């Protein structure tokens with residue numbers, strides 16, 4: 001029997017390793033040839049795999065590290081050495097992946113035993129038993145998880161005065177705020193060698209210099225401790241804020257480690273709750289963070305599992321325009337978009353509000369094909385995997401599906417102005433809707449609501465938005481339409 005570890009299943013204490021002697025890791029390159037991925041994303045995955053190989057060897061495992069074009073090539077070599085071997089694999093979350101891998105193994109005369117994915121706390125069986133059928137509601141799931149896991153609860157009730165503290169968690173920092181420190185994990189010789197190879201071997205999009213992501217469990221643990229000590233206290237109040245020249249604010253930057261399995265969700269949640277128990281972080285921040293990891297991350301995984309393949313097909317709003325070139329070259333005078341795209345280019349990362357209310361919001365309003373946006377996220381972000389990027393982009397980000405959201409997250413420039421300091425430094429006027437210097441978000445927002453009125457007016461909580469739509473007269477609509485259409489042309493020709 002051999003344990004087959006995929007490149008995002010790297011936790012040294014994963015239960016898949018229990019009782020194993022031999023471990024197989026396959027470094028396949030074909031997937032990375034298909035698209036121009038961010039060099040930090042490819043470098044991170046390959047460097048983390050190579051470090052896991054060395055760590056497992058040091059721990060006494062017999063490690064087979066096979067490099068090849070595809071999984072098929074590497075499995076050919078494996079079964080030549082170990083004919084009829086049984087491979088034990090943690091069930092991968094991507095749709096159809098387990099069946100594809102089983103087919104690859106069985107067609108080479110081997111067998112595949114699948115075990116539960118311990119990178120999540122809630123198993124498919126537990127989720128399905130809890131959910132039954134009907135709508136997917138995050139808040140219900142989250143409260144159930146809090147009680148089930150005994151996190152921030154006492155006798156089934158929430159500790160600290162409530163289930164959520166959203167009202168306290170929508171602040172923006174004062175002008176003289178000094179952002180808490182962000183740790184850097186300088187590449188060692190193996191990571192540098194991996195990054196060099198990635199740069200030479202693949203066509204990439206993004207900046208390789210400045211790579212500082214954790215590539216080992218030890219560094220990821222350190223990143224967790226660093227976050228809990230230095231940034232968690234301010235995570236809550238500033239989680240929706242955007243500040244010029246600040247890419248991390250008080251966010252945890254732990255998604256790449258969680259999604260690679262370098263960290264487990266339980267240790268992350270326990271570390272945050274521990275800070276509250278020691279009075280080292282306020283309940284608003286700790287609950288806000290726990291909600292993301294115990295709630296949203298687990299919820300997205302199950303919604304994806306339950307709604308694929310429909311989730312990834314079609315578009316409720318039928319959009320087909322190309323994603324504007326500014327997403328690739330960063331060429332725009334719009335300060336919020338310029339910042340967000342450059343964070344992705346420089347780090348393979350942008351925080352949640354930039355992803356949702358800038359990058360997705362703009363693509364949605366401009367009418368870009370949500371599937372192209374999904375691809376863009378997939379190649380550009382260090383934490384992107386099909387199971388998590390797809391529901392976030394197609395559900396929450398663009399409303400291509402209403403599988404678990406009742407309305408699109410769209411806004412005019414007003415939201416960006418409220419939550420950031422970008423608009424004061426932007427050449428566009430956030431208070432204007434029409435006219436050459438008007439913030440592009442404004443006309444595009446109203447035009448979007450008008451264009452999709454038939455689908456959206458009766459949807460979920462859109463009443464307030466449409467009450468504003470109803471107040472506009474014919475002349476105002478004509479000017480908005482004209483401005484929106486010019487903006488779409490300019491976005492298409494790359495001159496926004």
Ligand code: FAD
Pocket residue numbers: 250251252253254255256258259289292293296297298300350351352353355356360377381383384385388389392393396397
């Ligand atoms: P923090 O803000 O510190 O949050 C803590 C943790 O909570 C994250 O590390 C992450 O593991 C989890 N989390 C929070 N929100 C979500 C969510 N909606 N779905 C899943 N996990 C969540 N997250 C990814 O891991 N990979 C993606 O490819 C991805 N694509 C996204 C695309 C869009 C359009 C949007 C709106 C969100 C996306 N997210 C994705 C969710 C979220 O934005 C990131 O998890 C988060 O920004 C990562 O940064 P962080 O580790 O600093 O997170």
